[in-house]
Amino acid sequence: MVQDRREARKAWVPPYKIGDIFRTCWGYDQTNVEFFELVALRGKTGVLRELKQERVEEGWARGKCVPLPGEYICEPIRRQCREHGFKISSCQIAYPAAVETVAGVRVVKPASWTAYA
Numbered sequence: 399m400v401q402d403r404r405e406a407r408k409a410w411v412p413p414y415k416i417g418d419i420f421r422t423c424w425g426y427d428q429t430n431v432e433f434f435e436l437v438a439l440r441g442k443t444g445v446l447r448e449l450k451q452e453r454v455e456e457g458w459a460r461g462k463c464v465p466l467p468g469e470y471i472c473e474p475i476r477r478q479c480r481e482h483g484f485k486i487s488s489c490q491i492a493y494p495a496a497v498e499t500v501a502g503v504r505v506v507k508p509a510s511w512t513a514y515a
Contacts (some may be wrong), residue, residue: 412442412479419465419506420483420492428514433465433506434484434492442479446492448452448472453511462508465495 401439420434431451438445450469455461477484483493 408420410442410481412439412444414439414444414479414494417467419467419495419497420509421495421506421509422486422492423467423509424489424491425512428459429510429512431463431488431509431511432490432492433463433495433509434486435465435467435470439479444479444484445474445476446484446486447474459513461511463511464508464515465506504508 414436415488416436416439418436420436422430433449433451434446435449436444436464437447447470449467450471451463451465453461453463462492462510475486477486477492483491486492495509498507499502499505
């Protein structure tokens with residue numbers, strides 16, 4: 399059983415492509431959202447860069463945000479690919495962002511955020 403899982407993990411090939419957008423959603427009193435773009439992929443190691451966001455406040459301390467692909471706010475980070483995305487930190491998992499096609503263009507669906515005063 400353990401051997402089977404180990405072999406399956408070795409055989410797994412990341413389905414991610416350069417340019418894919420990933421998002422985190424975490425927090426206790428507030429909902430923090432970050433977006434990352436996959437800028438390089440070497441085997442099962444991805445190189446990610448955090449993206450700027452367009453944020454719109456929809457009420458007191460809450461709103462929606464979308465990433466601005468290609469507009470980076472940090473240096474690249476390397477993370478091991480996982481079946482559901484990338485572990486950014488102990489409290490942040492970056493999952494593939496939900497996308498939709500609008501007028502033939504793939505766009506990331508807005509994510510909700512909250513803030514705490």
